[in-house]
Amino acid sequence: xxxxxxxxxRPWLMRTYSGHSSASASNELYRTNLSRGQxxxxxxxxxxxxxxxxxxxxxxxxxxGKVGVPINHIGDMETLFEQIPLAQMNTSMTINxxxxxxxxxxxxxxxxxxxxxxxLQGTTQNDVLKEYLSxxxxxxxxxxSVRLTTDLIAYTVQHIPKxxxxxxxxxxxxxxxxxxxxxxxxxxSTAMAILDAVQASGQIPPERFADVVGRIxxxxxxxxxxxxxxxxxxxxxxxxxTLTGERYGVTDPxxxxxxxxxxxxxxxxTESQPENNVQRIVLEMLSVTLSKNARARAIQLPAxxxxxxxxxxxxxxxxxxMQQVLALETDLLEYGDLLDGSPVVEAKVQExxxxxxxxxxxxxxxxxxxxxxxxxxxxxxxxxxxxxRLRNIESGxxxxxxxxxxxxxxxxxxxxxxxxxxxxxxxxxxREQIASLRAFRAARDKDRVEAAxxxxxxxxxxxxxxxxxxxxxxxxxxxxxxxxxxxxxVFGEYRAPTGIDIAPVAPGDAAALExxxxxxxxxxxxxxxxxRLLIGKPGLDGHSNGAEQIAVKxxxxxxxxxxxxxxxxxxxxxxxxxxxxxxxxxxxxxSGSHLELVQExxxxxxxxxxxxxxxxxxxxxxxxxxQRLQAQGLKAVFTPKDVDMNTIMNSMxxxxxxxxxxxxxx
Amino acid sequence: MSLPEADSPPACAAAIASxxxxxxxxxxNLLDDRRPAARREAAALLAHLQQHQDKPGGQLIGITGPPGxxxxxxxxxxxxVWRRRGLRVAVLAVDPSSPISGGALLGDRLxxxxxxxxxxxFVRSLSNRGQFGGLSAEVWPMSIVMLAxxxxxxxxxxxxGQREVDVARLCDTTCYVAQPGSGDSVQFxxxxxxxxxxxxxxxxxxxxxVATRTxxxxxxxxxxxxxDGHWQVPVLATSAANxxxxxxxxxxxxxxxxxxxxxxxxxxxxxxxxxYWLHKRLLEEFGTAGVDRLGGEEQLLAELQxxxxxxxxxxxxxxxxLDQRPINTRE
Ligand code: B12
Ligand SMILES: Nc1nc2c(ncn2[C@@H]2O[C@H](COP(=O)(O)OP(=O)(O)OP(=O)(O)O)[C@@H](O)[C@H]2O)c(=O)[nH]1
Ligand SMILES: [Mg+2]
Numbered sequence: 003x004x005x006x007x008x009x010x011x012r013p014w015l016m017r018t019y020s021g022h023s024s025a026s027a028s029n030e031l032y033r034t035n036l037s038r039g040q041x042x043x044x045x046x047x048x049x050x051x052x053x054x055x056x057x058x059x060x061x062x063x064x065x066x067g068k069v070g071v072p073i074n075h076i077g078d079m080e081t082l083f084e085q086i087p088l089a090q091m092n093t094s095m096t097i098n099x100x101x102x103x104x105x106x107x108x109x110x111x112x113x114x115x116x117x118x119x120x121x122l123q124g125t126t127q128n129d130v131l132k133e134y135l136s137x138x139x140x141x142x143x144x145x146x147s148v149r150l151t152t153d154l155i156a157y158t159v160q161h162i163p164k165x166x167x168x169x170x171x172x173x174x175x176x177x178x179x180x181x182x183x184x185x186x187x188x189x190x191s192t193a194m195a196i197l198d199a200v201q202a203s204g205q206i207p208p209e210r211f212a213d214v215v216g217r218i219x220x221x222x223x224x225x226x227x228x229x230x231x232x233x234x235x236x237x238x239x240x241x242x243x244t245l246t247g248e249r250y251g252v253t254d255p256x257x258x259x260x261x262x263x264x265x266x267x268x269x270x271x272t273e274s275q276p277e278n279n280v281q282r283i284v285l286e287m288l289s290v291t292l293s294k295n296a297r298a299r300a301i302q303l304p305a306x307x308x309x310x311x312x313x314x315x316x317x318x319x320x321x322x323x324m325q326q327v328l329a330l331e332t333d334l335l336e337y338g339d340l341l342d343g344s345p346v347v348e349a350k351v352q353e354x355x356x357x358x359x360x361x362x363x364x365x366x367x368x369x370x371x372x373x374x375x376x377x378x379x380x381x382x383x384x385x386x387x388x389x390x391r392l393r394n395i396e397s398g399x400x401x402x403x404x405x406x407x408x409x410x411x412x413x414x415x416x417x418x419x420x421x422x423x424x425x426x427x428x429x430x431x432x433r434e435q436i437a438s439l440r441a442f443r444a445a446r447d448k449d450r451v452e453a454a455x456x457x458x459x460x461x462x463x464x465x466x467x468x469x470x471x472x473x474x475x476x477x478x479x480x481x482x483x484x485x486x487x488x489x490x491x492v493f494g495e496y497r498a499p500t501g502i503d504i505a506p507v508a509p510g511d512a513a514a515l516e517x518x519x520x521x522x523x524x525x526x527x528x529x530x531x532x533x534r535l536l537i538g539k540p541g542l543d544g545h546s547n548g549a550e551q552i553a554v555k556x557x558x559x560x561x562x563x564x565x566x567x568x569x570x571x572x573x574x575x576x577x578x579x580x581x582x583x584x585x586x587x588x589x590x591x592x593s594g595s596h597l598e599l600v601q602e603x604x605x606x607x608x609x610x611x612x613x614x615x616x617x618x619x620x621x622x623x624x625x626x627x628x629q630r631l632q633a634q635g636l637k638a639v640f641t642p643k644d645v646d647m648n649t650i651m652n653s654m655x656x657x658x659x660x661x662x663x664x665x666x667x668x
Numbered sequence: 669m670s671l672p673e674a675d676s677p678p679a680c681a682a683a684i685a686s687x688x689x690x691x692x693x694x695x696x697n698l699l700d701d702r703r704p705a706a707r708r709e710a711a712a713l714l715a716h717l718q719q720h721q722d723k724p725g726g727q728l729i730g731i732t733g734p735p736g737x738x739x740x741x742x743x744x745x746x747x748x749v750w751r752r753r754g755l756r757v758a759v760l761a762v763d764p765s766s767p768i769s770g771g772a773l774l775g776d777r778l779x780x781x782x783x784x785x786x787x788x789x790f791v792r793s794l795s796n797r798g799q800f801g802g803l804s805a806e807v808w809p810m811s812i813v814m815l816a817x818x819x820x821x822x823x824x825x826x827x828x829g830q831r832e833v834d835v836a837r838l839c840d841t842t843c844y845v846a847q848p849g850s851g852d853s854v855q856f857x858x859x860x861x862x863x864x865x866x867x868x869x870x871x872x873x874x875x876x877x878v879a880t881r882t883x884x885x886x887x888x889x890x891x892x893x894x895x896d897g898h899w900q901v902p903v904l905a906t907s908a909a910n911x912x913x914x915x916x917x918x919x920x921x922x923x924x925x926x927x928x929x930x931x932x933x934x935x936x937x938x939x940x941x942x943x944y945w946l947h948k949r950l951l952e953e954f955g956t957a958g959v960d961r962l963g964g965e966e967q968l969l970a971e972l973q974x975x976x977x978x979x980x981x982x983x984x985x986x987x988x989x990l991d992q993r994p995i996n997t998r999e
Contacts, residue, residue: 039843231933412813424678497778497781499778500775500778502773502775503773503775506769507766517772519769522770522771523770526770527702529701530700530701530702530703530706531697531700531701531702532770532771532772532795532797556771557769557771557772557773558771558772559769559771560769561771561772562771562772562774562793562795563771563772563773564774564777564793565773565778566777566778566781567778572786573785574781576688577785578777578791580689580690580693581689581693581790581791581792582774582791582792582793583693583694583696583697583792610689610690611690612690612693624747655768
């Protein structure tokens with residue numbers, strides 16, 4: 003075959019999920035990335051922006067600009083896209099509870115750039131149901147949340163037709179432990195729930211409903227079992243084609259196409275021997291590119307140092323280059339579908355489809371997707387799957403190179419550098435952001451702000467589509483916190499089920515578990531009552547996996563566990579520890595604000611006279627910070643390297659023994 | 669655990685009565701502690717608390733019902749109403765423990781959370797270690813501590829069998845929360861398995877027709893007059909989710925309390941319950957052998973009920989008698 007005549011498919015959209023410190027710093031980063039061949043933008047917002055707080059809100063302390071960019075108002079949004087012409091850009095925004103607001107700001111900035119909003123292209127993630135199940139940045143109860151989701155969809159279908167209003171996410175479900183079958187079932191059930199809600203809202207005339215269906219896209223995951231994952235994507239395509247045809251009567255095959263973007267699996271990326279993550283990421287990318295008939299539209303890849311902390315620009319560039327090599331150097335894009343007609347693939351696809359349909363039926367039997375979020379059914383299923391995964395790692399049945407086999411390693415030059423291989427966020431970012439926010443507030447037209455907020459309140463309580471009022475708020479200079487506060491007042495707030503109340507899963511190492519149990523029991527007897535452990539998730543961090551798994555394991559080891567879910571304030575955690583009379587507080591923090599949070603919790607404990615309760619922490623804690631924390635009196639720091647849960651339990655027993663004057667080794 | 673000098677039983681009791689949260693927490697830890705020294709201290713503390721308790725201030729309310737009926741969510745709604753009425757609230761949430769590991773997930777607290785940090789609310793979870801099928805013996809003394817420091821004390825427990833009987837023998841007012849669409853509650857009532865509560869609630873009234881049906885079934889299955897006499901059992905509909913019917917429930921609870929007060933029954937009822945629990949606690953601590961040494965169950969109960977003296981002082985005395993030659997069945 004002569005190379006020149008070969009016709010290649012166009013490559014997928016290549017993105018890098020990024021944003022940090024401030025709008026101007028992120029703008030600079032985006033422009034650099036675009037100049038390096040990135041073909042779309044993927045915006046990461048900081049947690050206060052995602053959960054509807056201004057940068058100067060007490061709950062935002064320590065979080066501003068950390069895991070993404072802070073956007074408080076139209077001024078920030080304008081800076082973020084300076085010199086980036088929105089008419090040509092394809093922008094993906096990972097935003098959910100506050101999605102209508104961030105889209106409103108985007109529209110208002112487009113207006114200022116002189117771009118007609120109908121020209122805008124991009125995506126708002128806007129899938130709140132998976133926030134309750136995994137991602138954690140929900141604000142309101144499920145019902146009003148679904149209403150906001152449907153308002154955004156109905157609005158864009160009518161006014162911004164090239165926008166992808168929602169990205170139904172199964173990515174985050176796998177990151178919370180979901181099996182391929184569960185990923186399929188829950189994502190499709192979510193899509194169904196949302197489409198049903200749009201239909202029921204009456205905002206779209208029946209003859210235009212197929213346009214809504216055609217705009218629904220997905221955001222999926224691809225794990226290391228890349229053959230099965232390939233089949234999962236094929237199953238997704240087929241199930242979606244059937245569902246849209248049968249349930250919604252969509253006849254145009256193009257509108258029934260399963261359109262999806264991907265971030266490959268990050269849960270399986272390890273802290274130990276982090277260089278191995280590169281081959282994991284590349285293999286995972288294969289599963290979403292191999293099938294021409296079920297190929298991803300857009301891909302973003304994590305970096306080799308995923309489990310260490312935030313990636314630096316070079317780390318992200320390396321990840322982008324992986325995509326470019328696959329798309330441009332290999333011959334993958336020259337062929338038709340490689341797997342069509344393979345009986346092995348066909349059988350696996352069928353098995354996955356059958357499993358998914360059965361699970362979807364169970365969801366229906368439990369009242370449908372929205373009810374299953376509130377009654378905890380799905381969350382429990384996810385926690386159970388994740389527990390199984392961890393038990394299999396414990397027993398060695400599930401092999402992870404460098405973690406439970408081949409642990410020996412030469413010293414890595416990658417982590418030896420001065421920054422220990424991760425991005426350090428500028429400590430001044432929060433202060434500067436707050437100063438600029440206050441200046442912005444002082445300069446705006448107060449009457450216009452008040453009027454816009456009144457209009458928003460009326461739309462929220464009256465049932466009008468939320469978008470027009472939100473866009474007016476954006477123009478008027480309303481802030482993220484103000485927009486959210488109005489809706490908090492109208493809709494109320496919510497705490498999601500934790501899912502930890504599952505039946506015990508067979509232990510990975512029964513003898514080791516028995517030994518811990520005996521120690522827990524003995525120590526409890528020596529102290530006069532059963533050992534109690536409070537697991538606390540302070541701050542805005544939504545990473546709950548670790549906390550949930552420590553809770554389940556702790557229960558199985560014989561502890562009495564108090565765990566109230568994510569996003570508690572330091573004061574709430576300190577008080578709960580005192581009220582519940584716990585022997586130990588175990589914090590879990592993955593968002594990077596551990597230093598600030600530990601300090602605040604220690605202060606709260608002191609204030610209420612409970613500073614005798616020992617404190618440990620787990621999560622993404624860089625070595626240097628771990629030492630600082632221990633110097634401040636923290637009894638232990640656990641990180642993803644500590645994969646043996648029995649050992650973790652034993653350490654906690656030892657710490658309790660020491661704190662109570664018992665022989666530590668007993 | 670050994671209390672430092674400054675925290676002598678009288679000082680502790682005074683701190684609890686003044687609503688000191690740390691003191692309440694420490695006392696609850698002490699009452700949970702099974703070491704003999706702690707038991708001695710606990711008995712002393714209770715004896716002192718009783719002196720602060722001559723005027724029965726607070727109301728002790730039991731909330732039972734099938735799993736998932738919405739007891740915790742409803743409690744949270746009640747707490748909000750009581751807080752608006754200026755009342756301080758303590759909750760004891762009793763959860764089952766895992767029979768295998770002894771471990772437990774104390775999940776009620778999550779549903780009870782009333783967002784803001786509030787000095788007027790105190791929640792302690794307790795895993796029911798389920799001796800003799802009923803409520804743990806700790807529940808009773810803990811409720812005494814809470815009553816000393818708070819206006820309203822709520823005990824939540826999944827109501828089945830002996831546990832539900834125990835709640836009825838502990839609280840001033842019992843409230844049964846039924847699950848719409850489940851016939852169990854009606855069956856239990858008819859068969860006399862369910863002690864008649866003072867207030868029957870059908871929660872989740874937002875579920876519509878199913879809830880209405882359950883409500884009318886319960887109304888017809890129930891003899892409205894409570895066996896205590898003088899009290900007509902109301903059957904109420906609530907929705908903890910939407911916040912409807914909560915004020916009415918709070919009013920009914922208050923009415924029952926007023927009735928007990930006006931009939932001077934509060935103190936006498938508590939006293940008769942307390943002898944039941946004293947016996948239970950002695951049994952748990954010293955076994956049947958211990959109770960036999962005090963003359964056996966029947967004689968003990970009769971003695972406890974007859975005497976005029978402070979029950980807790982008496983408890984302390986009895987314990988001391990047995991303590992001198994401890995028979996520890998828990999070895
Ligand atoms: C899974 C995951 C997610 C899932 C979370 C699902 C869930 N419900 O937990 C999803 C996809 C939703 C997610 C989202 C985000 N994530 Co994320 N995520 C991860 C990932 C890949 C794995 C974390 C995990 O669950 N591991 C499995 C559990 C079992 O391990 P673990 O928590 O570490 O716990 C172990 C120990 O640390 C310890 N431990 C932990 N807690 C406790 C507590 C106690 C008491 C004890 C004793 C021990 C202990 O014991 C455990 C046993 O081994 C990490 C990277 C990595 N590979 O670690 C990034 C990571 C944590 N995420 C990150 C970010 C930035 C985000 C986002 C904020 C991105 C954004 N801008 O929107 C979002 C939003 C999340 C939010 N609301 O806060 C960053 C944090 C950066 C930092 N600290 O500087 C990381 C490090 C990735 C990266 N390099 O950028 N994420
Ligand atoms: N629709 C509806 N759901 C409710 C209501 N009250 C509680 N729920 C839901 O019912 C489920 C159980 O609520 P809980 O308050 O935990 O019930 P519980 O009786 O305390 O449960 P256990 O302590 O586990 O026995 C949760 O999913 C609640 O959201 C209500 O009034 N209406
Ligand atoms: Mg409960």
